[in-house]
Amino acid sequence: MTKPRTLYDKIWDDHVVDTQEDGTCLLYIDRHLVHEVTSPQAFEGLRMTGRKVRRPEKTLAVVDHNVPTTDRSQGIDDPESALQVQTLADNAAEFGIEYYSELDHRQGVVHIVGPEQGFTLPGMTIVCGDSHTSTHGAFGALAHGIGTSEVEHVLATQTLIQKKAKNMLVQVDGKLPEGVTAKDIILAIIGEIGTAGGTGYVMEYAGEAIRSLSMEGRMTICNMSIEGGARAGLIAPDETTFAYIQGRQKAPKGEALERAISYWKTLHTDEGAHFDKVVKLDAANLPPIVTWGSSPEDVISVTGVVPNPDDIADENTRKSKWRALEYMGLTPGTKMTDIPVDVVFIGSCTNGRIEDLRAAAAMIGNGKVKDGVKAMVVPGSGLVKEQAEAEGLDKVFKAAGFEWREPGCSMCLAMNADKLQPGERCASTSNRNFEGRQGFKGRTHLVSPAMAAAAAIAGHFVDIREWQKP
Ligand SMILES: CC(C)[C@H](C(=O)O)[C@@H](O)C(=O)O
Numbered sequence: 001m002t003k004p005r006t007l008y009d010k011i012w013d014d015h016v017v018d019t020q021e022d023g024t025c026l027l028y029i030d031r032h033l034v035h036e037v038t039s040p041q042a043f044e045g046l047r048m049t050g051r052k053v054r055r056p057e058k059t060l061a062v063v064d065h066n067v068p069t070t071d072r073s074q075g076i077d078d079p080e081s082a083l084q085v086q087t088l089a090d091n092a093a094e095f096g097i098e099y100y101s102e103l104d105h106r107q108g109v110v111h112i113v114g115p116e117q118g119f120t121l122p123g124m125t126i127v128c129g130d131s132h133t134s135t136h137g138a139f140g141a142l143a144h145g146i147g148t149s150e151v152e153h154v155l156a157t158q159t160l161i162q163k164k165a166k167n168m169l170v171q172v173d174g175k176l177p178e179g180v181t182a183k184d185i186i187l188a189i190i191g192e193i194g195t196a197g198g199t200g201y202v203m204e205y206a207g208e209a210i211r212s213l214s215m216e217g218r219m220t221i222c223n224m225s226i227e228g229g230a231r232a233g234l235i236a237p238d239e240t241t242f243a244y245i246q247g248r249q250k251a252p253k254g255e256a257l258e259r260a261i262s263y264w265k266t267l268h269t270d271e272g273a274h275f276d277k278v279v280k281l282d283a284a285n286l287p288p289i290v291t292w293g294s295s296p297e298d299v300i301s302v303t304g305v306v307p308n309p310d311d312i313a314d315e316n317t318r319k320s321k322w323r324a325l326e327y328m329g330l331t332p333g334t335k336m337t338d339i340p341v342d343v344v345f346i347g348s349c350t351n352g353r354i355e356d357l358r359a360a361a362a363m364i365g366n367g368k369v370k371d372g373v374k375a376m377v378v379p380g381s382g383l384v385k386e387q388a389e390a391e392g393l394d395k396v397f398k399a400a401g402f403e404w405r406e407p408g409c410s411m412c413l414a415m416n417a418d419k420l421q422p423g424e425r426c427a428s429t430s431n432r433n434f435e436g437r438q439g440f441k442g443r444t445h446l447v448s449p450a451m452a453a454a455a456a457i458a459g460h461f462v463d464i465r466e467w468q469k470p
């Protein structure tokens with residue numbers, strides 16, 4: 001009898017081209033996503049050595065980080081961003097790679113675009129010069145970020161040098177309560193294991209709460225695997241996955257799809273397979289979560305208070321959490337619901353999909369964005385934007401005073417004009433609350449889309465389980 005294997009073991013085994021004595025492997029890469037930030041030197045490397053892209057048809061390029069989210073039909077004002085974007089356009093043309101420009105309606109954040117186009121499929125190895133490539137693991141694909149020199153290696157050879165990681169199981173049982181979302185699950189997991197908890201592991205998420213999630217929710221979970229230290233997260237594909245894939249532009253069709261599905265059905269962890277680490281969480285007990293510090297592990301229930309770092313035994317951690325509170329301008333004991341916000345950002349590859357925008361819009365009713373609060377919605381892609389407009393969500397947002405923008409990474413990391421001013425406090429649906437992440441001295445609180453929308457209207461965090469929409 002063959003040894004029971006995890007989902008990660010199976011995908012890994014299916015892609016190993018060569019194994020060295022020390023365990024270093026050469027892995028075949030099925031899909032390579034490329035964006036403007038981490039690719040220029042990789043293409044330059046190819047040019048200098050006279051090499052081509054090995055499999056241009058397995059490579060897809062899209063601009064996302066540097067694009068403005070205001071009207072861009074007249075070009076990009078910022079010279080650095082304009083150059084960055086133009087460089088990717090030129091490289092894609094020169095090397096024969098399919099490219100979605102800022103004017104293409106398929107353009108968006110790379111991790112939203114891949115799944116949306118059916119480019120991301122179960123059982124594949126997927127890489128991108130971007131840490132949030134873990135998002136694609138929601139399809140049961142082994143997907144992770146790579147560095148620029150690796151981008152060059154994959155472009156040239158369609159392979160990657162890798163050592164196998166350990167297996168970790170994150171079991172989330174129970175039924176998610178009303179008002180609590182995939183974002184709260186993953187924030188709770190990171191709060192539990194810490195930002196280094198997944199280091200050296202590939203995390204597989206399983207259990208009733210994960211199974212009940214839509215593909216959008218699963219992507220939110222896998223997206224933040226990297227914030228928990230794991231380079232990749234995985235969720236076994238099932239009927240929800242197959243239904244999402246069906247009919248997508250680049251997905252297999254007809255008989256090819258049937259054959260693919262029968263293979264995809266084998267992509268699950270075998271009974272009795274070994275995990276090196278197991279973490280369990282009960283979804284039924286989860287509240288809506290808000291981060292209070294400058295690390296994604298600094299999580300607290302919306303019903304809680306800003307914690308007191310003096311309660312932490314370890315001196316280094318205590319000091320660093322005090323520093324975080326100082327940066328955030330918060331005092332221990334303050335009720336989370338008493339913290340006012342200046343800015344609300346709804347978007348990013350964590351929470352910029354259609355379901356996220358629906359959840360945010362559903363909080364609004366006849367409400368208006370609180371005076372003095374600046375709120376913006378940045379759809380994750382042009383297709384998300386179109387879908388939202390077809391459903392009239394843009395009207396709901398605009399009537400309430402939210403700005404309705406063009407797709408891109410935007411204020412998730414402030415590489416374009418969308419930035420916090422020093423000292424501004426933001427309720428954000430993105431994935432990183434590091435110092436300066438959304439702008440110099442900007443203060444970020446990570447929340448779900450529904451929590452962000454309610455904060456925009458109330459002007460402070462609210463427990464959306466008790467939210468009476470205006
Ligand atoms: C710019 C890019 C390399 C970076 C990443 O790798 O994640 C960015 O997308 C981010 O979210 O910080």
Ligand code: SF4
Nearest residue numbers: 132348349409412413
């Ligand atoms: S939306 Fe944010 S996290 Fe996602 S790729 Fe862009 S910058 Fe990175």
